[in-house]
Amino acid sequence: MLKASDHQVAGHEATDGKLGPVVDESGRFYKPLQSGERGLKEVAFYEALRSNKTFPDHIRSFFPIYYGTKHLEVSNGSGMHPHLILQDLNSTQVNPSIMDIKMGCRTWPPESSEDYVQKCLQKDRGSTSLPIGFRISGLEVFGSKESGLWKPDKKYIQSLSVDDVRLVLRKFVSSNASADLSVHPDCSLASVVYDGPNGILAQLLELKAWFEEQTLFHFYSCSILFMYEKGSGLEGQNCKAKVKLIDFAHVLDGCGVIDHNFLGGLCSLINFIKGIIVPPNA
């Protein structure tokens, strides 16, 4: 039994006959291959990751597990379509809060066509990618059984300013998150979600250490996912805060050079998170 993922916060959704990711009950996530070179590049990346025996395990765990590819009948009536079979990152979560953050101030690889460069450049300049080296591309925050989910629409997400990003990163770890700008986010979960030995900051710092050295891959237009479960965090238990990397349709060979574009954005993101854990005037 395949169904559209409940927790897709960015990208295409498999609804209204559109091609989108689906999940099964065994914890697998089926992502339709993008057309042309993009789909092939994403498969090639997962294959390279799987076959690279020297890849450090603590870094491998930042990536969804890859199980291969499969042709699936898709609901839009266009017949069979090739899919990546990946780990469903949210299969064991009941009420996850999720944020998708597209990394890098530049989302286009060096050898792109002129049209593609200008198209991406316009998006990067029109978003926070240029000033802060990343942009939020989607999120859902589970408040409580009463308040439910806050899942802003694409238009809201695309209009976020630098100050808005700072605010949304605070709302993401607040018990009173909502679109209401008059509500001051309480950041009640910052200490369990962002901070601590298993928190998001610690995981980002681990990634950073790797990006300072690794010259295997350059991750253009790739996203970092933040995920946690609010319920458990509120009760002071393990909130299972997780950082994952997804979307590898624009990954290039690093050719012996570090991915300074991703790393710069990652350092900036780390600085934003530190600013929430320890407010500037604390």
Added chain:
Amino acid sequence: MLKASDHQVAGHEATDGKLGPVVDESGRFYKPLQSGERGLKEVAFYEALRSNKTFPDHIRSFFPIYYGTKHLEVSNGSGMHPHLILQDLNSTQVNPSIMDIKMGCRTWPPESSEDYVQKCLQKDRGSTSLPIGFRISGLEVFGSKESGLWKPDKKYIQSLSVDDVRLVLRKFVSSNASADLSVHPDCSLASVVYDGPNGILAQLLELKAWFEEQTLFHFYSCSILFMYEKGSGLEGQNCKAKVKLIDFAHVLDGCGVIDHNFLGGLCSLINFIKGIIVPPNA
């Protein structure tokens, strides 16, 4: 007595009646203010740096000392021109080796005009700025009394590929540096110039730690200078390896965000230097 600087490796030179930096015998360097906003921005940056009492001293020493501005009669016959009065970084050096490295994969600030963006973008894409986050904009390497100075021309510098940059960074610390590609650089000075507690790598790491935190300034199109004296290094003495930051005509207020563009390039440069100190197969 003012004269053109002997050790100008990038930018305009005060020769043939052109406006360029001059030095005096007391160790001061007079840099003509660039026209319009650029010149004003550079003065504003040096004034801000001077008046900021919280600026850490160990970081302040990466910048040339600033003594104010002064109108000077210039040799091109156009009369008086305003100059920045700065420390002459090479005044105490006899045979310095110098490299000018323009930092960042993007040399244009976010709010630039469309024309300026496209002009810079073309240069960034046509150089190593895009792939590695920095580009060499000038250098001179003092070989020995016999071999003299290797100072490649602008055309050579502008055509450097990523592999060439790797090679030139090796030549810079070699006793046999020359344009001759068949000569394998011996890197005989890498351990004293790049490595060690006072070497260039240690200074770059200090800068990096600051850039991971500082949100005061964004340094677009700014350069890092590497400098040392070969003679003293060869004799195992202090080679006075120095890292300095110069060229602040495109510095912007950081607005509470780190300079991820400069930092990304800096991390990449650090990785190149580490690769010379400890070769990949060592």
